[in-house]
Amino acid sequence: MTLAAVHAGAGAAPLAVRRLGTVHYGDALALQEGLVQDRRAGRISDTLLLLQHPHVITLGSSSEPRHVLAGATERADLGIELFETGRGGDVTYHGPGQLVGYPILALEETRRDLHRYLRDLEGALIDALGALGVTAHRREGLTGVWTAGGKIAAIGVRVSSGWITSHGFALNVSTDLSYFDTIVPCGIDGCVVTSVERELGRRIPLDGVEGRVVEALARTFGRALVG
């Protein structure tokens, strides 16, 4: 509530934040579908889901199956599930220690630009990382957030009828980066993945990062935090 007062003036659209803990990927998909419909019908306000997934590899609509390097046996050994999803983008990995954010936003007229939405998400994450002492930036033509050490956050989104967003970003906080060896991260060869922990050289609790990300998103999108 105090944050709301800081970051948004009166009349700013509310943004509810729901911290869900660890959620199975399939359950999160179903939840998002329901929320998109609820948001479109005006039954809920803009909502940000924050969660972690158990180990899972997800394929976006423009994924190359060859970018999944781990065979079924290896995935089974590592306990990694495989999902095809309706978001944009290439293959990615989610797992413990990674902060996943799914903003369910009804984009207002002035924000109805797919590229702007991607750039806004990147900007918010760069701000949040900056507040944690991690210098991050965009890379031309490569959606996501990068540091000198590699890619730190992946972004893949879906915009449903009525400019309702879903899917979102995955920020590596203390992710075990070896799991990225099971895919071709970012869909490009030679892509190095990093995490907040690796960048700072010390362990950072996930909830410490959450707060920064929530603030930055509210600021970037001009939303007032509630709940």
Add this chain to the structure above:
Amino acid sequence: MARIEVPMPQMGESIAEGTVSKWLKQVGQAVERDEPILEISTDKVDAEIPAPAAGTLVAIQVKEGETVEVGTIVAYIDTEAAPSGNGGAPKEAPAPPAAAPDVSPPTAAMPLGPPAPAPAPIDSAEESGSGDEGGRMRSTPVVRKIAEEHGVDIASVEGTGHAGRVTKQDILAYIEGGPTGTTAPAPTVSAPVPPRPVSAPSSGPVAKTLAAAAPSAPSDLWKTFYGQVQHPEFPVREGDRVEAMDKIRRLTADHMVVAKRIAPHVHSFIEIDFTAIDKVRRDSKKKWEAQGATVSYTAFVVWAVSRLLRDFPQINGTVSGNSIIYRGNVNVGIAVDLDPGLIVPVIRDADHLSLIGIGTKIIDLAERARARKLAPDEIQGSTFSITNPGVLGTLVGTPIIPKGTAAILGTGAIEKRVVVIEDEVSGTDAMAIRKRSIFSLGYDHRVVDGADSARFLARLKKVLEEFPGDA
């Protein structure tokens, strides 16, 4: 009057085009205003496009997988044919669950990718500078880039797009057919130009390895050459019937083109005698029947091949960039005819399965393939493939090597033939009637040498002709 256009919407300032990824409504279906009728994808974003008005979807102009520029008409809705009597309540017709592994075969048919994704939109920085004369913006950056690569003056291309704009189809048709009535502008590109290069991303996830492998060649063109397929169009004649390819057919078509572009194919042939295999089948018949198992000829071939592949890592591998991947597993894909269509379920770790295990697995996979009930995992990850063109009597075939693998075995018809054998006792030649079949090995000559192939086929022949009774 009542027929209204559905254009590819402008989904962002720097977005010049979109790929139709899925039609959520079909021609003839009723749509409500604002109800999603199709999905498009652009770089990192999937988006639903709602109907601009209620009515009936009467025409779909752009097929799934096609990329068109903003403003292109993708469909028509007839508002007078609006559905009646549903009380006016908007139908809850949300997008089909984007969730969960889609188990229908088309989504992940064969070890191949979905249709080429929309290329990353070209940077729009040049937007204001490089237009054609009079500041007339008759094209998108994508089109201008293609024009530039081919030394074509856009002003000389007739535009058929929205408001006379030059579309990608226009420029490609122009490049292919050449201008009429004027001297053909000579292409300024000296490197080999692949056929029908479509929009080449200037940035985005470009295959770095390709760029590295051919530093002097325009990497965009190579990327296009290996990654994208556009099938040339031909005039339709009276009495012809034109149907859109369904997804499985389109994926197959694209895959075949790409697979053949990537690998220099060579085929070698060998004739196999099935006498020993028939003996095993006869001897084991009772045992197998008791176990309820069916062991086809294909099972014998899979068993033999999977044992041999451990000794031929290059045949069980693939070229990847400037490296060779030697696969750690032996996963044998079996081509199954769906009539129409083709799918290649995979027998994972076939080298660890017994002959009966393989036979049972083949029956199970083939049945579920025909019932369209394979899981995505079951049609991915093959390291070697087997196809059986002989099943209906064809002598043998020269199959295409699935991309991402190095070889495929084709098995021909098994027929009784008169062959010359040497009598073991007397050492004299004699004629005998034997069941024989010609096998062909298609291999990627980048990684498999002719002698490797010869050794593999010779070993295969030996295993099959001296088939162990206890496999």
